[in-house]
Amino acid sequence: MERKRQMIRLILVLILAALLFAACGKKEEPAAPSGTYKQISQDEAAQMMKLDDGHVIVDVRRWDEYESGHIPGAICIPNESIGSAMPPELPDLDQIILIYCRSGNRSKQAAQKLADIGYTNIYEFGGILDWTGPAVEGNLPEGGYEMENTATVCVDIGGTQFTVVLEDNPSAQAFFSKLEEKVLEVELHDYGNFEKVGPLPWELPRSDEQITTEPGDLILYQGDQITIYYDENTWNFTRLGKIFFQDYETFRSALGDGNVTVRFWLEWTE
Numbered sequence: 001m002e003r004k005r006q007m008i009r010l011i012l013v014l015i016l017a018a019l020l021f022a023a024c025g026k027k028e029e030p031a032a033p034s035g036t037y038k039q040i041s042q043d044e045a046a047q048m049m050k051l052d053d054g055h056v057i058v059d060v061r062r063w064d065e066y067e068s069g070h071i072p073g074a075i076c077i078p079n080e081s082i083g084s085a086m087p088p089e090l091p092d093l094d095q096i097i098l099i100y101c102r103s104g105n106r107s108k109q110a111a112q113k114l115a116d117i118g119y120t121n122i123y124e125f126g127g128i129l130d131w132t133g134p135a136v137e138g139n140l141p142e143g144g145y146e147m148e149n150t151a152t153v154c155v156d157i158g159g160t161q162f163t164v165v166l167e168d169n170p171s172a173q174a175f176f177s178k179l180e181e182k183v184l185e186v187e188l189h190d191y192g193n194f195e196k197v198g199p200l201p202w203e204l205p206r207s208d209e210q211i212t213t214e215p216g217d218l219i220l221y222q223g224d225q226i227t228i229y230y231d232e233n234t235w236n237f238t239r240l241g242k243i244f245f246q247d248y249e250t251f252r253s254a255l256g257d258g259n260v261t262v263r264f265w266l267e268w269t270e
Contacts, residue, residue: 040124044125063078069135103129171206175220175240215231
């Protein structure tokens with residue numbers, strides 16, 4: 001009887017060891033970060049364009065800019081036309097997408113918006129102003145295009161300029177309307193070691209929801225205060241937009257320690 005018990009215990013030990021071995025032998029693949037894109041040099045982009053990997057080159061300038069000269073093979077998807085839905089020209093979320101614009105501002109905005117939609121292989125490489133490769137003209141859309149003035153939201157933080165992509169909500173729309181009237185200058189102070197906050201000269205409609213902030217988030221608090229986050233915090237806020245920066249250290253250095261003066265304005269392209 002004792003020998004039988006020992007055999008049963010041995011069998012159980014062997015089964016347990018086999019299960020542990022299988023668990024240890026199975027390597028978990030790290031999940032690809034979502035909602036991000038990679039910034040590359042124009043030389044790297046030129047090399048990627050030579051590969052037969054199904055990539056697509058996307059010019060996110062306006063149609064009139066695209067017509068005047070663009071990278072061969074590029075398709076035009078104006079930054080202003082990219083919202084929260086997949087552009088019909090980009091049906092594959094995993095396709096390699098190379099994005100550029102005129103100077104590098106709109107391409108970063110478009111890259112982030114596409115990443116937020118769910119595209120996983122986005123490479124942003126700046127503006128055609130710095131492009132030394134070939135360029136071609138023409139390729140108008142069927143029916144032509146309608147030229148419109150477009151605006152980029154800019155912010156100066158302690159002397160360093162960044163661009164902002166606004167959310168699609170009534171609060172952000174009201175904020176944009178205020179910037180159409182005049183430049184906004186606000187002095188921000190530190191709070192909680194994760195944000196800079198200051199009073200607005202007017203009150204905006206609120207679209208509060210519980211969110212976890214990220215560095216670069218532009219937040220409306222209680223309808224009459226504006227906040228720039230440099231760390232995480234979870235609360236009921238209204239997200240106005242996202243400040244784009246190439247690296248966190250540059251962004252954090254611009255905010256500095258203590259009070260900082262920030263200026264918001266619109267830059268129009270014609």
